[in-house]
Amino acid sequence: MPAPTLPEKRWSIDLEKKIQEAHSENEQEYTARYGFNPNSGKEIFVIDTPPPYPSGTWHIGAVAQYSMIDVIARSQRLLGKEVYFPWGVDRNGINIEFVVEQNTKRKMKTYDREEFLSLCKETIEEFTQAMRNTAKRVGLSCDFSKEYLTDSPEYRQVTQAIFVELFKKGEIIEDLRPNIYDPVEGTTIAEAEVERQSRKTKLVDIKWYTEDGVEVIISTTRPELICACGIVVVHPDDERYRNLVGKKIILPVPVSGRETSVEIKTHASVKSDFGSGVLMVCSFGDQNDVAIFRDMGLTPFRAIDLDGCMTSIAGPWNGNKVIEARKAVIDYLEENGKIHDIVEREQEIPVSERGKNPVETILLKEWYVRQTHIQDRMKEHIEEIEFHPARNKQFLIDWMDNISIDWPISRRRWYHTEIPIWYSQDETKVIVPPSGTYVQPWKDSPPIDSRVLDRETREDMGSYQELKQNLGEISGEEKVFDTWMDSSNSNLFVSGYLNHPELFEKAFPTALRPQGKEIVRTWLYYTLLKSTLLLDKPGFNHVWIDGLGMDPWGRKMSKSLGNGIDADSVLECGAGGKTGSWKVKGPDKSVSLRANKIGSECFRLWKACDAQVGDDFHINPEEIEKKYYGVLTKVFNVARFASMFPCPDDLDTTPADLAIEDKWIIAEFQSMMSIVEKSWHELDIYTATQALKSFATGVLPSHWLEMVKSRLYDDDEAAAWTIHRIVRDFLSAFSPICPFFSHHISLTIYSKSAVDVDSFPVNIVDELAVDMQQGDDLRKLTTSIQEFNSSTWNAKKDAGISLNKPISGIMIPDELSEFTKILTSMHSLE
RNA sequence: GGGCUUGUGGUCUAGGGGUUAUGACGUCGCCUUGACAUGGCGAAGAUCGAGAGUUCAAUUCUCUCCGAGCCCA
Numbered sequence: 001m002p003a004p005t006l007p008e009k010r011w012s013i014d015l016e017k018k019i020q021e022a023h024s025e026n027e028q029e030y031t032a033r034y035g036f037n038p039n040s041g042k043e044i045f046v047i048d049t050p051p052p053y054p055s056g057t058w059h060i061g062a063v064a065q066y067s068m069i070d071v072i073a074r075s076q077r078l079l080g081k082e083v084y085f086p087w088g089v090d091r092n093g094i095n096i097e098f099v100v101e102q103n104t105k106r107k108m109k110t111y112d113r114e115e116f117l118s119l120c121k122e123t124i125e126e127f128t129q130a131m132r133n134t135a136k137r138v139g140l141s142c143d144f145s146k147e148y149l150t151d152s153p154e155y156r157q158v159t160q161a162i163f164v165e166l167f168k169k170g171e172i173i174e175d176l177r178p179n180i181y182d183p184v185e186g187t188t189i190a191e192a193e194v195e196r197q198s199r200k201t202k203l204v205d206i207k208w209y210t211e212d213g214v215e216v217i218i219s220t221t222r223p224e225l226i227c228a229c230g231i232v233v234v235h236p237d238d239e240r241y242r243n244l245v246g247k248k249i250i251l252p253v254p255v256s257g258r259e260t261s262v263e264i265k266t267h268a269s270v271k272s273d274f275g276s277g278v279l280m281v282c283s284f285g286d287q288n289d290v291a292i293f294r295d296m297g298l299t300p301f302r303a304i305d306l307d308g309c310m311t312s313i314a315g316p317w318n319g320n321k322v323i324e325a326r327k328a329v330i331d332y333l334e335e336n337g338k339i340h341d342i343v344e345r346e347q348e349i350p351v352s353e354r355g356k357n358p359v360e361t362i363l364l365k366e367w368y369v370r371q372t373h374i375q376d377r378m379k380e381h382i383e384e385i386e387f388h389p390a391r392n393k394q395f396l397i398d399w400m401d402n403i404s405i406d407w408p409i410s411r412r413r414w415y416h417t418e419i420p421i422w423y424s425q426d427e428t429k430v431i432v433p434p435s436g437t438y439v440q441p442w443k444d445s446p447p448i449d450s451r452v453l454d455r456e457t458r459e460d461m462g463s464y465q466e467l468k469q470n471l472g473e474i475s476g477e478e479k480v481f482d483t484w485m486d487s488s489n490s491n492l493f494v495s496g497y498l499n500h501p502e503l504f505e506k507a508f509p510t511a512l513r514p515q516g517k518e519i520v521r522t523w524l525y526y527t528l529l530k531s532t533l534l535l536d537k538p539g540f541n542h543v544w545i546d547g548l549g550m551d552p553w554g555r556k557m558s559k560s561l562g563n564g565i566d567a568d569s570v571l572e573c574g575a576g577g578k579t580g581s582w583k584v585k586g587p588d589k590s591v592s593l594r595a596n597k598i599g600s601e602c603f604r605l606w607k608a609c610d611a612q613v614g615d616d617f618h619i620n621p622e623e624i625e626k627k628y629y630g631v632l633t634k635v636f637n638v639a640r641f642a643s644m645f646p647c648p649d650d651l652d653t654t655p656a657d658l659a660i661e662d663k664w665i666i667a668e669f670q671s672m673m674s675i676v677e678k679s680w681h682e683l684d685i686y687t688a689t690q691a692l693k694s695f696a697t698g699v700l701p702s703h704w705l706e707m708v709k710s711r712l713y714d715d716d717e718a719a720a721w722t723i724h725r726i727v728r729d730f731l732s733a734f735s736p737i738c739p740f741f742s743h744h745i746s747l748t749i750y751s752k753s754a755v756d757v758d759s760f761p762v763n764i765v766d767e768l769a770v771d772m773q774q775g776d777d778l779r780k781l782t783t784s785i786q787e788f789n790s791s792t793w794n795a796k797k798d799a800g801i802s803l804n805k806p807i808s809g810i811m812i813p814d815e816l817s818e819f820t821k822i823l824t825s826m827h828s829l830e
Numbered sequence: 831g832g833g834c835u836u837g838u839g840g841u842c843u844a845g846g847g848g849u850u851a852u853g854a855c856g857u858c859g860c861c862u863u864g865a866c867a868u869g870g871c872g873a874a875g876a877u878c879g880a881g882a883g884u885u886c887a888a889u890u891c892u893c894u895c896c897g898a899g900c901c902c903a
Binding site: 011392395554612620690701713804805 | 864865871
């Protein structure tokens with residue numbers, strides 16, 4: 001038997017790691033291969049890679065998604081495009097602040113701001129390094145030499161410049177609006193940081209009177225907020241109160257600086273069976289109150305200040321803490337005979353996750369990006385974007401239909417991009433920095449070439465340098481941006497906005513936004529909003545929205561469920577002979593999962609093959625190995641078999657003396673390859689991978705290879721040419737999915753790596769000058785060939801004859817008459 | 831609580847108004863055949879989540895319910 005030029009007997013994880021390390025050892029070589037060269041003259045394809053947020057462990061589902069983004073990057077390179085696959089890390093945000101607070105057991109606000117920021121930076125840098133390693137281990141072909149960090153001055157200055165630009169255009173405004181606020185910690189907090197706690201509270205039934213003297217009982221747990229009551233509502237179907245609707249009702253407590261009565265109206269959100277069925281709506285007792293205020297177009301009252309005290313509208317209770325005011329108001333009502341009943345009851349109240357302090361919804365002056373006025377225009381832009389899968393576009397459209405308020409972008413936190421603005425002493429003018437500078441107004445003075453604008457009209461009043469003397473003592477903004485304000489610039493940043501105008505010209509709209517479906521309403525929406533506001537263009541050509549990685553039973557992976565699977569353990573499974581085992585809590589009991597070898601190539605193949613884009617996918621290492629490791633083995637062995645026979649010097653010129661079976665398999669191969677090429681163009685990983693897999697594990701080895709074995713052993717050059725040409729081109733088409741696997745085999749047998757191929761393999765049928773019709777005719781025989789082979793194998797089996805022994809009495813069907821010779825020798829027909 | 835998405839053999843999956851409903855893994859049976867037992871060949875296994883409606887015809891369309899997921903309250 002001839003010796004194979006592919007020496008390894010089988011694919012292994014150690015081999016994979018060896019190849020992978022060699023692959024990125026030489027930085028120059030790596031960059032030449034995967035770096036972005038905007039001047040190559042090729043079509044530019046910029047991928048707006050989601051910058052991952054480092055938090056210690058990287059979710060295996062996210063790693064799987066990134067590996068598919070890499071498949072897209074590599075397949076676009078294979079199609080001849082100049083791909084920019086950037087590597088960014090999102091490092092702004094409250095999460096890292098919490099980690100530092102937890103590690104040091106100290107609240108952020110007890111630190112010096114500068115000291116706290118440097119602690120955050122140190123901590124996030126450790127997490128970032130782990131993430132880079134995993135990214136490389138799963139084979140991402142990012143241009144790591146151009147890594148960007150969203151907390152770097154280079155990135156933050158872009159966020160700030162965009163803020164200034166939108167501010168000047170009037171698309172960013174200041175307003176007094178409801179925010180969730182923790183009065184003890186003294187900060188606004190996000191919805192995500194609110195939890196519910198059960199506490200005993202007094203439900204007070206208060207007698208109210210309409211202006212014409214009708215008594216109405218209203219239940220509330222927040223009597224101190226009567227001063228902020230804007231409306232009283234009942235359910236539209238509630239017969240009991242029909243006659244009250246439209247009347248005015250008098251507030252039962254004294255107030256100052258506002259009307260002393262409110263109107264009674266209907267609202268569908270009222271629960272008729274709660275208390276008396278009449279609801280007073282205050283700004284702002286809870287989220288429902290906020291919603292009703294918004295629905296009814298009411299102007300909110302500011303009842304509670306930043307220290308958690310009542311404001312002047314509370315009349316006699318002005319300045320009281322909320323809890324004190326509640327007691328005092330109940331006392332007052334009791335003294336005046338306006339209490340009908342008081343019952344103690346358990347109630348869920350919103351508290352802050354950190355301090356367990358009851359939170360208030362209060363009015364604060366915050367910065368907003370205007371968005372309600374631009375929805376129609378955005379939708380026009382979205383029509384121009386191709387979504388993968390198309391149905392996931394609905395997530396975005398539905399969300400947009402629900403947008404009713406502007407986007408609040410200011411936060412009272414620290415490890416974020418600062419809002420780049422200073423205020424004049426009289427607060428009527430603002431100072432904004434020039435584009436290209438990163439500023440920290442809480443500690444810095446404005447750069448000398450900053451501009452002075454009117455705070456209301458946005459009119460440019462001149463340079464800071466000239467007007468400096470007239471501004472009085474200026475103060476820098478202390479608030480920072482919501483992190484989505486940074487993240488939603490990622491496509492602009494990687495496409496060269498502000499920094500590389502000539503690239504931006506060619507690269508925008510950004511070719512592709514790949515992301516998970518859970519952040520359609522945030523990352524995708526805000527990014528598209530920015531491109532509409534700033535450039536009046538769609539942000540992308542393609543948006544690719546993947547599903548989420550779930551546990552083996554289809555549930556979300558979480559620490560509390562104990563059903564998480566660590567990404568590194570799957571990628572390292574099988575390395576150094578170490579097998580993997582995972583204890584995962586199932587719905588009923590804990591289950592032990594075991595696998596011998598997986599690695600990055602098998603993991604990628606699994607994700608590419610097992611789920612359509614957009615569907616949630618179940619992650620079970622046992623299944624990944626069982627279903628897909630064998631495919632790698634099979635492809636490896638086909639290649640190894642091919643490598644036993646000398647490769648013709650010229651694989652690119654089709655020999656004239658191909659046998660009919662060679663032409664047949666080439667027709668099959670070509671049909672598969674054109675599906676793959678089309679799929680790569682359409683970013684359809686699933687279809688491409690399925691086509692490659694079924695060809696390489698099915699018709700090629702089982703039927704064609706079995707037929708031509710004897711010709712190969714007899715040094716038939718046409719058969720050798722055919723197998724080598726197919727294996728070589730197959731590896732090129734397969735390399736986006738399993739790059740190291742394809743790289744190693746192709747480099748060993750053909751001295752040229754499949755990952756360096758930068759145009760899709762040419763059509764051999766065209767080369768053969770076989771027209772398409774003839775190719776189709778040949779492929780029509782595939783079923784007959786498979787059926788004939790099967791029936792012959794079965795006949796031998798039934799007769800108890802070994803497969804390599806002769807058999808008689810088998811008739812070759814008419815349509816396969818051209819194959820008579822090869823089929824006769826294949827099955828030793830007599 | 832609301833909106834959206836989703837539910838196909840034991841498991842994962844393709845498809846989609848009329849088909850013997852696709853493929854893979856697993857299971858079972860057979861086979862050491864000149865690359866591959868980490869293999870080859872073959873077989874069994876599904877009233878397409880439940881109920882109702884539209885239709886000559888529904889797994890596919892509509893509605894309700896149940897389960898799962900995402901986001902927002």
